Amino acid sequence: MAAGQSPLAQFEIKTLVPMYPAGIDVSFTNSSTFMVLTVITVSAFLLLGMRKSQLVPGRWQSMVELSYVFIANLVRDTVGPDGRPYFPFIFTIFMFVLFGNMWGMIPYSFTFTSHIVVTFAMALVIFFGVTLIAIMRHKLHFFSFFMPPGVPMYMAPLLIPIEIISYLSRPISLSVRLFANMLAGHTLLKVFAGFVISLGIVAGWLPLAFIVALTGLEIVIAFLQAFVFAILTCLYLNDALHLH
């Protein structure tokens, strides 16, 4: 395969506007373009949908309210009433990842959530934020989180390292899950798209049909991964607020 036709070529970062303030590369790239597009479309979806803010909502306003209520219920069910102040953040996470994933479903677009550095940065912010909330709320008592209640003392040397490792691996699992799902789905689509070309007009219909089905599946995954990202953030927040 030629360099430009590798299934992984779609993930390449391409600099559009080079920027090097103080020697650091913060160039505006294709990834940045889709982040900005995501911000614009999410804001437009929410604000234009609510511009009339009718008592009896129309279709668009209903969709906006549906997304709001969906995440509000998620926060209420997993975190409880203590989670209310964090709702705007969870809602932002969900909409940002969801629209980022959905933009990626358009052919020739770029999926910024398919980059581990992006997902890991988000996961780290969540991880440190949640840990900070837990320490501020529970002070030193927070460290009892690593020793589940009701466990005999002699188990502590084994259990505490396991708990600490599982806690520290949270940002990794959170970021890798989203990144790997996006990477695998888009790579698979590209591989089958290559088959369509190589099998030609005779047998190429089969992988084409498969791509159509897979695109549907990928849209479901795009939504599901955004939801999973949001629900895990809620669960971590719940642990931070209520420990066990």
Added chain:
Amino acid sequence: MPQLEQFSTFPSQIFWLAISFTALFVIMWRVAVPKISDTLEARQNRIDDNLERAAEIKREAEAAIIVYEQSLAEARTEASTIISNATAAMAETAASREAELNDQLNAQIAKSEVTIAAAISAAEDSIRTIATAVSQEATKRLIGESPSDNDAVTAVDSVIKAKS
């Protein structure tokens, strides 16, 4: 894999992620979420208000029904009182009329009885007179001598007494 090769693009990706995510968060936090929650709250308040008003109207309707039933019961009692009063008055009238009629009839009967008695005694008198005359005449023919009026009357009376 570009994700693990283009390390030089990491600062740019993180930088733009931070900017765009922060921008979206501020828009959400300051504008979108308050607007949506206000709308939902207003709707909930409106629904609650309407439900409350519906309950109030229902209470009013129930009170009106109670008042209506009360007045209906009152009207029924009043009607039955009027009916029983009227029945009693009519019965009284009928009784007094009947009594009056009875009196009239009794008076007439009494008067008729007097008349009948007078007629009977008149008839008895004329029968006695005739019987006396006949007996005097018959005695005269038989024995050629006419008994005195007194004797004849006494004889007739005794016969009448014996017959009756």
